[in-house]
Amino acid sequence: MASVAAFVAPLALSGSRASTSRAQLWCLGRPGAGWATSRRRRSRVVALATGGEDAAAATVRAVENTDVTASAGVNGALTEAATTPPPSPPPPPVFPARVRRTLTPDLAVGYAVFAAAQAIPFVWPNSGNVGDVLFFMATASSALYTGAKGAAFEADSTEKLTPKQAATAPIGASFSLFGAYCLLRYTDVNVGALFNVVTTSLGALCLKEMVDPVTHGLLPAGVRDWVALRLGGGGDSGSSGLDAGNVVTGEEAAPTAEGKPSPQANGGELLVYGDEMVAWAFAIAITVAYLTKTGPPNFLLSNVIAGALCARVLSFIRPESFLAIAGLLTGLLAYDIFWVWGTEVMVSVAVAIDTPAKFLFPRAISPEAAAASTSAAAAYPFAVLGAGDVIVPGVYAAFCLLALDKVLVYGRDASAAGGDISAVPAGPYFRAALAAYVAGLAVCFGANMVFHAAQPALVYLVPALIGSTLLTAAARGEFWPVVRYKAVAAMEARGEAANEEALSQDKVDS
Known part of the structure; x- marks a missing residue:
């Protein structure tokens, strides 16, 4: 019996392959069923060849039990895979909060007036004294207004200008001015080039800061919040350079326990956003165009840089x-009185050094008049207003807004300004200071036309x-509260310093 089974086994195995082809086609819709049927038939044939029908039946039952267990395991795995949620993607990087000078209506008005003033020489050429008075009043007052309103976005640090520092400021300015005059008159040093390097470098930074509110307020969110550059720090990627995959969907960072955004939320990296890249491109283009000019100063580019310089420095x-x-x-x-009326120093330096630290308005001077003139100021083809005549009054106007009002x-x-300019409405003191500045500037230009001589604007x-x-x-x-006003932050800082000094003295004494 065993020998017959051994002889028949190969034939039965080959026959089962042919006879199950149709069954396999039928089992295509049942994964695993065709494989299980074929396995049971092969197991039965082998069992008959080796141990008889009883052994074959036992072997087939064992195989079926194995199939059931395996099928249950596969079905369980499939069920578990279907019910288990897919792994969540890694959380996006947390970026620090962005306190930006957004384009508020106040800033938009200041920018619009400044831009309109720059168009006066083009739409009203050879306008004479009337044109330059309108130009300087609109340009200077809008730069002052924009800088004072934009100062609300800056942190109110405890470092304040003290009376002692205020008393020494004119002395330092006098040394700088007289030093520049001596270099111009008695040496061959190109003072203008030195001043240009310093002024245009600072002016480019200030111009970028002044364009920031425009790009931040007008660009689409996808461009504005795109992290275009990540510099320094570890971060998640541990690298720096272009990172096109980061788009900030919101401007709020994860707060710390104190409720403030963590400064190290981005791993200490410096993040440059899309709106800042556009602002940098504009500022660099203006600065390069100014530096590569030929011939007389390009008054339009000079005025744009000077306006940004004034507005940012005063804040x-x-x-x-x-x-x-x-x-x-x-x-x-x-x-101002001493260097303008008492000497020729201020006027000589102002007309000899062409840097974007002054506002220029073109005026028509005939070649005959220029040749006959013995004064450099009389032959200078521009009416001039210095940046100091905007910065110094602008600091005062910002004080009226952020302190008194x-x-x-x-x-x-x-x-508590906190970057929210709407929290600093223009009150009576700021409005009075702005009106006084415009009136004083008008009187200054009136005196200039009457006396035909340079006027120290601060006198008015x-x-x-x-x-x-x-x-x-x-x-x-509120006369005495105004006169005696002192910033709370300054008093607290002085109090803390006094306490620390007293504690240290107590330790020494003990």
Whole structure:
């Protein structure tokens, strides 16, 4: 029996392959069924060849039990795979909060007035004294207004301008001015090139900062919040350079326990966003165009850079008290009188050095008049207003807005600006200072036309500014609170310093 089974086994095996072809086609819709049937038939044939029918039946039952167990395992795995949710993607990188100077209506008005003023020489050429008065009043007042309103976005640090620093500022300015005059007159040093390097470098940075609100407010979110560059720090990627895969969908970072955005949320990296890249491109293009000019100064490019320089610089100077800012203006008033009316130094340096630290308005001068003139200022083809005549009054106007209006009028902490310009409405002191600045500038240009000589603008601006504040304070019954005003942050910083000094002295004594 065993020998017959051994002889038949190969034939039976080959026959089963042929006879199950149709069954395999039928089992295509049942995964695993055709394989299990074929396996059972082969097991039965082998069992008959080796141990008889009883052994064959036992072998087939064992194989079927194995198939059931395997099928259950496969079905269980499939069920578990179907019910288990897919792994969640890694969380996006957390970026620090962006406190930006957005394009508020106040800033938009300032930008619009400044841009309209730059069009006056083109739409009204050879307008004479009327044109340059309108130009300088609109240009200077809009730069001052924009800088003072934009100062609300800057951190109200405890480092304040003290009365001692205000008293020494005119002395330092005098040394710088007289040093430049000596280099121009008695040496062959190209002072203009040195001033151009410093001024245009600082001007490019200030121009980028001034364009930031425009690009941040007008560009689409996909461009504005795109992290175009990641520099330094470890971060998740551990690399720097272009990172086109990062798009910030929101501007809020994960807060710390104190409720403030963590400065190290991005691994210490410097993130450059899409709106900042556009602002940098604009600022660099303007600066390069100015530096590569030929012939006379390009007054339009110079005015754009000078406007940004004035608006940004004035927003970083924070006087600690009314006496400090009044002392600064009074000291610079004496400086202006001495160097403009007492000597030729100020005028000579202003017309000899072409840097974007002044506002220019073209004026028509005939070649005959230029040749006959014995004064460099008379032959200069531009009317000039220095950047200091905007920055210094602008610091005062910003003080009126962020200190007197915000604290005395609206009763808010001066350190609570927090980047929200709507929290700093223009109050009576800022409005009075702005009106006084425009009036003082008009009187200055009127005196210039009457006397046909350079005028120290601060002679007219400083009394107008300080007088407007004192008159407003007297009308509101706040004269002594204004005169005695001192920033809370400055007093707290001095108190902490005094406490630390006392503690250290106690330790020494003990």
